[in-house]
Amino acid sequence: MTAFDYAGRLDRARRQMAERKVDVLLASVGSDLPYLTGYRAMPLERLTMAVIPQQGEPILVIPELEAARVATDAGTFSVRSWSETDDVISLVAGLIGGASTAMITDQTWAVFLLALQEALPGTAFRSARPVTEALRIIKEPAEIELLRRAGSSADTVAGLLAAHRFAGKSEARVSREIAGLLEENGTDVAGFAIVASGPNGASPHHEPGERVIREGDAIVIDFGGTVGGYGSDTTRMFHVGEPPARYREVHEIVRAAQRAAIDTVAPGVPAESVDAAARKVITAAGYGDYFIHRTGHGIGLDGHEDPYIVAGNDQLLDVGMAFSIEPGIYLPGEFGIRIEDIVICTEAGADRLNRSPRSVAIVD
C-alpha cells in the first residue's frame, strides 16, 4: 500500500476551507473520506463521518463494530466509535457545534444530511466539492503511478481479449470472464465490464445480459478495475468476423475524433475545448446527433470525478489532471462505437495510460 501524505492533504483542505470561510467539513461515504483519511466507509445505514474543523482536532466517527477496520494510517484523525444504541446524529452535531457554515461531501446519504440540518438549524450546509475537487483534481506522483498500473493491467486484458472466444457466449458471461482476467493480470478489484453486443452497443451504459454473441456482431467492451484504489477505464471495439464497410467507416470517424481530442490536451486549455475537438470531427462526418454523451470524465479514487470533459466546462486543464477521452457514435438498432483511453495532462500534452491497439479486433 502506498503511503500518502494525509497530513499534507488535511492542511491543504483546511487552507481551502479558510479561503471559503467554512467552519467544518464533513466527509462520509464516497472517495473524499479515503482521500483525506485512508479509510473507506462501508456504504451502509450506520453513519461513518469525518468531522474536520477548520481549526482543532479532526475526528473520525465510526460504528463500533467497524472500528477495527480503520487503518493505522488514519493517524491524523482520532477515532470516536459509536455503539448501536447511541444517537450518532447528536454525537456528530455536538462535534459540529456552533459552526455557521458546514461543507458535506457529495455522496453522503441524504438521510444523514436531513438529520443534521434538523439538529443544527443555525448551520448552513454546502457541497464540499469546491474543496475536495481543488485537492483531488491534481494527482500526486504516487496517484499517477497507481493509475498507470491500473491502465497497464487493463491493456494486458485488452490484448488477451483480442484472442478471446466470444461467439456462443452471453454478454454476462464475457463480462464475468473479463473481471477474472483483470484480477489475474494486476488489477486488485475488477470494477465493471460493459459488454454490449450487436444493437445493444447503441446503449452506452448497457447492462450485460443474456444476449448470446454471434457471428457478425459488433461488441463494445468498456471495462476497468482498481489498483490501490485508483481506477482504469478503457473501451475497445471487437467484431465477430469481418465487419461491414459502414462499421469500419464509423469506427474510423470515432478514432479520428478521439485522436483530435487527445491532441487538444494541454495545460491552460479549457476542458470544453477537448470535448469540442472530438465533437467537431463527428459532426463534420454527419453523426453529431449520435454522439450523445460528453467526451470524458476525470478518474482517480472515483471512477467519475472532476474534470468533466463536457461543453460548458471552462475549467482549464492543468498538469497532473487525469481523465478519460471517449467519444462515441451510437446508431439505434444497429451498433455503437466508442474508443476510450485515460490520459494525464502533462506539460507536453496528453500522456496516454492506455496503449492497447485502437483498431477493431476481429475475433471468433
Add this chain to the structure above:
Amino acid sequence: MTAFDYAGRLDRARRQMAERKVDVLLASVGSDLPYLTGYRAMPLERLTMAVIPQQGEPILVIPELEAARVATDAGTFSVRSWSETDDVISLVAGLIGGASTAMITDQTWAVFLLALQEALPGTAFRSARPVTEALRIIKEPAEIELLRRAGSSADTVAGLLAAHRFAGKSEARVSREIAGLLEENGTDVAGFAIVASGPNGASPHHEPGERVIREGDAIVIDFGGTVGGYGSDTTRMFHVGEPPARYREVHEIVRAAQRAAIDTVAPGVPAESVDAAARKVITAAGYGDYFIHRTGHGIGLDGHEDPYIVAGNDQLLDVGMAFSIEPGIYLPGEFGIRIEDIVICTEAGADRLNRSPRSVAIVD
C-alpha cells in the same frame, strides 16, 4: 424476471403520502427506486430521479445515455431524459413545482439534495423512509420466494464450504472462491463474503485480506448474494482442525442465543424483544460486553433495511417481515463467533430461510 405489481406499489405509496400530507416523493439511487419503478439507477454523478407527485403523472428523470436501460416494466412512469448540457436540477425543480413538502429517499446523494433545496427554498424536504419503509417492510409472496431462493443458494454454498480446503489460502482468496461458488449455485450476483480468520474474527465487518489461514484457525464466514435483486445473508463458523474447548463453549452460547432470538419471533412482538432474547443468553453467560452489535437487520432489495432488530426499536413484528438473526461474541486478539440466518415472520413464528447446519464445521 418476476413481474411485480408496480402500479399497486405506486398506489400504496401515494396513500401513505396523502396520510402524511406529502406533495411529492423523490427517489434516486438505492433500492426505493427499483422497488417503485423496476429500474435501479447507476450510482454515478449524473442524476437519476423518480418524481412522484401525490396526484398527477409520475416521471422518471434519467440521463439520456442511460435511457435505453429503463426496462419496459417501468410502465407506470413516463421517462424524461436529459442530455449532458441540460441543467437537471432545474428540470427536476420544475417538476416538483410549488410543493410545500417533498420526501426524498435516504440514499440520494447529498449534493443533489443541497441543489434542490437551493432551487426550491419554499419546499420542506424530509426523509422518505416512513413511506418507503411502510411499503417495503412487508414482503409480497413473490419477494419471499426470491429471498428463499437466495437463502437456498447460500445454504448450498455453506454445505460445499464444509468440505472446502482453507489452510494455506489467504482470506481474500477464499472470499473470491465463495463468490464463484455462489454464482455457480443459483445466486445471480455474489454480493459479499467476509472471511475473518483467527483473531480477525473479532472484527465483525473484517475486510478479507492477505492473512493466510492455517491449522488451528477459527474462521467466521458471512456471505450472501442476490436472486432477482433479493439478498441472502448467512454466517457460519469453520475451524481448521479440532477447536479448543473454550471455542466450543462460546459457540454453544452464541447458538443458544440465536435459537432464543428465533423462538421469540412472532407477529406483535417488538423488534427489540428479539434482540433482548439473544442478549439475555449472552449476558447471562458473562459475554455481554463482547456482543457489540444489534441482533439483526431487515433484508430485501437492500442488504440492510427495516426492521432493525435492536434495543430501542419498539416496532412490532408482522407477518411478511424478513430479517437476519445474528448474535455474536467477539474476543479481541482471540476469535469471533457469529451465527446468522434470515427468517420470515409468519403466523407460526420464524420461518428460517437458511437451513445449513449451525454447528462448527471442522475443515482442512
